[in-house]
Amino acid sequence: MRSPGEMADAPAAAGARNGQELSYGLLPQVLGYHLRRTQVAIFRHFSRTVAAEEDITPGLLGMLQVIAANPGLAQSRLAEAMEVDRSTIVKVVDQLEGRSLIVREPSPHDRRSYCLRLTEGGNAALQRMQALMRKHEDEFTQVLSAEERQLLIHLLARLHSRAEAEPGAAPPR
Amino acid sequence: MRSPGEMADAPAAAGARNGQELSYGLLPQVLGYHLRRTQVAIFRHFSRTVAAEEDITPGLLGMLQVIAANPGLAQSRLAEAMEVDRSTIVKVVDQLEGRSLIVREPSPHDRRSYCLRLTEGGNAALQRMQALMRKHEDEFTQVLSAEERQLLIHLLARLHSRAEAEPGAAPPR
DNA sequence: TATTGTTATACTCTATAACTATA
DNA sequence: TATAGTTATAGAGTATAACAATA
Numbered sequence: 065m066r067s068p069g070e071m072a073d074a075p076a077a078a079g080a081r082n083g084q085e086l087s088y089g090l091l092p093q094v095l096g097y098h099l100r101r102t103q104v105a106i107f108r109h110f111s112r113t114v115a116a117e118e119d120i121t122p123g124l125l126g127m128l129q130v131i132a133a134n135p136g137l138a139q140s141r142l143a144e145a146m147e148v149d150r151s152t153i154v155k156v157v158d159q160l161e162g163r164s165l166i167v168r169e170p171s172p173h174d175r176r177s178y179c180l181r182l183t184e185g186g187n188a189a190l191q192r193m194q195a196l197m198r199k200h201e202d203e204f205t206q207v208l209s210a211e212e213r214q215l216l217i218h219l220l221a222r223l224h225s226r227a228e229a230e231p232g233a234a235p236p237r
Numbered sequence: 238m239r240s241p242g243e244m245a246d247a248p249a250a251a252g253a254r255n256g257q258e259l260s261y262g263l264l265p266q267v268l269g270y271h272l273r274r275t276q277v278a279i280f281r282h283f284s285r286t287v288a289a290e291e292d293i294t295p296g297l298l299g300m301l302q303v304i305a306a307n308p309g310l311a312q313s314r315l316a317e318a319m320e321v322d323r324s325t326i327v328k329v330v331d332q333l334e335g336r337s338l339i340v341r342e343p344s345p346h347d348r349r350s351y352c353l354r355l356t357e358g359g360n361a362a363l364q365r366m367q368a369l370m371r372k373h374e375d376e377f378t379q380v381l382s383a384e385e386r387q388l389l390i391h392l393l394a395r396l397h398s399r400a401e402a403e404p405g406a407a408p409p410r
Numbered sequence: 411t412a413t414t415g416t417t418a419t420a421c422t423c424t425a426t427a428a429c430t431a432t433a
Numbered sequence: 434t435a436t437a438g439t440t441a442t443a444g445a446g447t448a449t450a451a452c453a454a455t456a
Contacts, residue, residue, distance in 0.1 A: 086307055091299060095377070098397065107269075133260040133262030148448090149449080150416090177414055201267065221271055311438095312437075313437060328423095349437040350432095
């Protein structure tokens with residue numbers, strides 16, 4: 065518990081303000097804690113790099129990518145894919161459409177629903193954003209080897225895809 | 238790109254609603270995407286297990302643990318430790334104090350600041366919560382071996398402690 | 411009856427700015 | 434001047450419930 069480097073210990077930033085060392089108790093053993101810290105860190109890095117040039121959030125960019133990969137997608141399908149409520153999607157789509165990145169086309173088969181598509185400008189913007197995104201992730205993960213990065217992604221994917229299938233999870237909508 | 242199990246592909250939950258397969262584009266290669274999904278998944282698991290019995294959130298429990306590990310901690314130090322603004326801590330401490338889990342004692346050295354401490358009941362509650370938390374994390378990570386879980390924590394810790402030290406990050410408050 | 415998109419509403423988490431009382 | 438705690442306020446991001454149009 066004492067040797068530095070063996071355990072995941074206190075982050076570099078905090079403490080040392082008043083000379084006293086601050087203890088994190090059991091938190092360094094808590095996966096959820098590290099997930100949160102890492103997400104905050106990667107979000108901030110994203111803001112300083114990608115968002116500084118393209119005015120986008122990780123969430124919006126994710127939506128754009130899913131729409132791009134599934135032309136004609138309905139809003140409800142997008143909501144399911146991103147695991148958020150239908151109603152939450154509305155404002156997001158409003159934003160993306162307001163910035164002319166996507167369009168809502170009326171569905172030829174169902175007059176209730178829209179088909180979402182990227183505009184030409186949206187596609188161009190997505191290309192630029194993906195380039196920035198790749199650079200951002202490479203930079204953020206540069207402390208890891210390529211193998212470690214891939215391994216990390218695998219471990220996370222196993223956790224969240226597995227957890228979703230658990231009893232009690234993901235109540236049918 | 239095709240062999241299942243080699244790449245981190247589409248989550249198990251979504252898709253298959255209309256028979257059509259839904260593509261996630263480049264997202265399965267994006268670390269931030271998996272971080273978010275995993276955090277959502279672990280939060281939901283926490284809600285169904287720990288929170289169902291003890292009415293607590295991961296954030297509040299983290300604060301409790303830090304206060305427990307640093308008796309007499311000032312609110313501003315707690316804010317730094319959790320990397321949130323001073324003002325954000327106020328309501329959190331209000332909540333914990335309102336539930337008699339902690340007390341604000343006046344500091345003997347500085348009449349501006351409080352010393353945060355767990356009450357007896359708070360300590361008892363923390364013990365119960367930590368037991369639930371451990372069970373919750375064990376269950377959530379049961380798809381991983383003990384070594385894989387430890388490795389995952391290490392990789393995350395390297396990422397967020399490293400990222401915090403980067404130029405442009407963590408502006409001095 | 412069920413589904414699609416929408417609106418109204420509310421709740422949580424967070425930050426900024428300004429205030430007070432100390433230091 | 435700087436810091437500790439506080440308040441008011443605002444902005445994301447999310448969910449629930451109800452609605453009209455359509456299936």
